[in-house]
Amino acid sequence: MKRSNAQRLRDALEDDIINGRRAPGERLEPEALCRDFEVSRTPVREAIQQLVASGLVTVSPKKGTFVARVGLDQLVEMFEVMAELEGMCGRLAARRITEEELDALREALMRCEAAAKAGDTDEYYYENEGFHHAIYAASHNGFLAEEARQLKQRLKPYRRLQLQVRKRMGRSLDEHREILAAIEHGDAERAERLLRAHVVIQGERFSDFVSSVRRFGARLDAV
Amino acid sequence: MKRSNAQRLRDALEDDIINGRRAPGERLEPEALCRDFEVSRTPVREAIQQLVASGLVTVSPKKGTFVARVGLDQLVEMFEVMAELEGMCGRLAARRITEEELDALREALMRCEAAAKAGDTDEYYYENEGFHHAIYAASHNGFLAEEARQLKQRLKPYRRLQLQVRKRMGRSLDEHREILAAIEHGDAERAERLLRAHVVIQGERFSDFVSSVRRFGARLDAV
DNA sequence: AGCATCGCTGATGTATACATCAATAGACCC
DNA sequence: GGGTCTATTGATGTATACATCAGCGATGCT
Numbered sequence: 001m002k003r004s005n006a007q008r009l010r011d012a013l014e015d016d017i018i019n020g021r022r023a024p025g026e027r028l029e030p031e032a033l034c035r036d037f038e039v040s041r042t043p044v045r046e047a048i049q050q051l052v053a054s055g056l057v058t059v060s061p062k063k064g065t066f067v068a069r070v071g072l073d074q075l076v077e078m079f080e081v082m083a084e085l086e087g088m089c090g091r092l093a094a095r096r097i098t099e100e101e102l103d104a105l106r107e108a109l110m111r112c113e114a115a116a117k118a119g120d121t122d123e124y125y126y127e128n129e130g131f132h133h134a135i136y137a138a139s140h141n142g143f144l145a146e147e148a149r150q151l152k153q154r155l156k157p158y159r160r161l162q163l164q165v166r167k168r169m170g171r172s173l174d175e176h177r178e179i180l181a182a183i184e185h186g187d188a189e190r191a192e193r194l195l196r197a198h199v200v201i202q203g204e205r206f207s208d209f210v211s212s213v214r215r216f217g218a219r220l221d222a223v
Numbered sequence: 224m225k226r227s228n229a230q231r232l233r234d235a236l237e238d239d240i241i242n243g244r245r246a247p248g249e250r251l252e253p254e255a256l257c258r259d260f261e262v263s264r265t266p267v268r269e270a271i272q273q274l275v276a277s278g279l280v281t282v283s284p285k286k287g288t289f290v291a292r293v294g295l296d297q298l299v300e301m302f303e304v305m306a307e308l309e310g311m312c313g314r315l316a317a318r319r320i321t322e323e324e325l326d327a328l329r330e331a332l333m334r335c336e337a338a339a340k341a342g343d344t345d346e347y348y349y350e351n352e353g354f355h356h357a358i359y360a361a362s363h364n365g366f367l368a369e370e371a372r373q374l375k376q377r378l379k380p381y382r383r384l385q386l387q388v389r390k391r392m393g394r395s396l397d398e399h400r401e402i403l404a405a406i407e408h409g410d411a412e413r414a415e416r417l418l419r420a421h422v423v424i425q426g427e428r429f430s431d432f433v434s435s436v437r438r439f440g441a442r443l444d445a446v
Numbered sequence: 447a448g449c450a451t452c453g454c455t456g457a458t459g460t461a462t463a464c465a466t467c468a469a470t471a472g473a474c475c476c
Numbered sequence: 477g478g479g480t481c482t483a484t485t486g487a488t489g490t491a492t493a494c495a496t497c498a499g500c501g502a503t504g505c506t
């Protein structure tokens with residue numbers, strides 16, 4: 001399928017932002033984008049509007065457009081909602097998952113284990129995503145899955161901090177095993193609770209996370 | 224503040240769709256909009272793109288643009304998520320609400336009671352919304368409140384069916400009273416449960432709702 | 447020197463012309 | 477007669493020119 005320039009531009013920018021190649025707070029210059037992508041202002045404008053709609057970019061009228069920089073308070077709010085959505089996916093998945101989906105989930109977990117054993121953080125990060133997406137799909141609620149996916153995208157620039165917390169990878173893997181077990185047993189309540197807790201924003205991890213973000217934020221302010 | 228033509232057009236269309244003046248499935252003709260609003264295709268295009276992003280409108284390439292018509296299955300999915308968000312708002316509100324917010328919530332309930340006593344369905348619908356928004360605000364999670372508000376908007380074309388179910392208004396009011404009581408007592412779990420159930424998609428009401436939608440859908444197919 | 451006003455400049459919004467693509471229908475070939 | 481190829485057409489995407497507006501700085505007045 002042939003994608004429009006606006007779409008390609010949108011995807012490229014989104015990817016840049018999500019993967020940290022453009023940091024929160026960074027200025028986006030429409031003219032530079034016009035040159036780099038060899039298109040006129042129209043598709044650039046369109047792409048930026050879409051990014052604004054999805055919350056990844058903000059525009060200050062007559063000031064410029066910037067990669068969205070969410071305050072710590074809003075970040076906490078977003079993680080709070082993310083935890084709820086994850087929990088809901090888990091609850092529904094525990095009730096509704098099919099055998100095929102269960103197999104897929106087990107495989108996703110195995111890939112996580114392989115990445116963890118290899119000590120490959122980036123790979124683990126990627127496979128971790130696969131595991132969660134498998135749960136989203138198993139919720140048999142496409143709308144929920146899409147909402148969860150979108151919010152996760154939006155949090156991605158900050159989530160990569162999570163796994164850098166020491167020993168996070170090993171703990172995450174243990175939690176994955178527990179989550180899988182709960183879903184296998186059809187224990188909806190337990191799956192929900194585990195997945196909620198799995199989002200690193202609760203309990204004693206919270207302060208670790210906040211300090212991570214604070215450091216990250218400080219670095220960004222210097223940009 | 225001076226709003227752009229695209230924004231005004233977007234708001235006008237959104238309002239039309241949400242309030243049923245443009246029914247799901249109806250065709251939106253860009254040229255007609257250009258004439259009616261006396262603008263060129265650019266702002267019309269922009270407005271439509273925004274509506275697509277918010278899910279109220281869909282475009283079939285080379286076929287035309289239409290008011291989004293969500294299938295029954297997707298509608299159920301969306302209500303399932305709505306129930307979760309409402310419940311979450313209630314849970315957080317029960318824990319975090321301030322005295323001022325509690326007063327506002329009590330007043331919102333009183334306005335609902337007044338509208339119900341007057342038998343004014345439209346007014347009740349409006350005040351009902353006020354009650355729920357008061358709970359959103361009391362959750363002290365602005366992001367959650369905004370997500371809930373948006374999803375509610377998106378469901379509005381279908382939600383107006385709910386209250387038309389016989390006796391729904393009286394039951395809704397009773398539930399509001401219970402919800403308020405739970406929040407007043409800081410009973411988070413109960414507030415969550417009540418608000419979840421309050422969204423008409425569960426239990427025995429579900430089939431009533433489905434048949435409402437089916438009738439509505441049938442009428443739409445005839446358009 | 448401080449303040450206000452004027453005008454410049456760059457950002458934003460809009461109109462319009464143009465390019466491109468896909469669906470449809472018609473004609474031509476088999 | 478049917479299928480396929482193609483030409484037309486309308487919808488969509490893009491470029492560019494133009495209009496408008498707010499911010500900001502310079503200049504002049506008090």
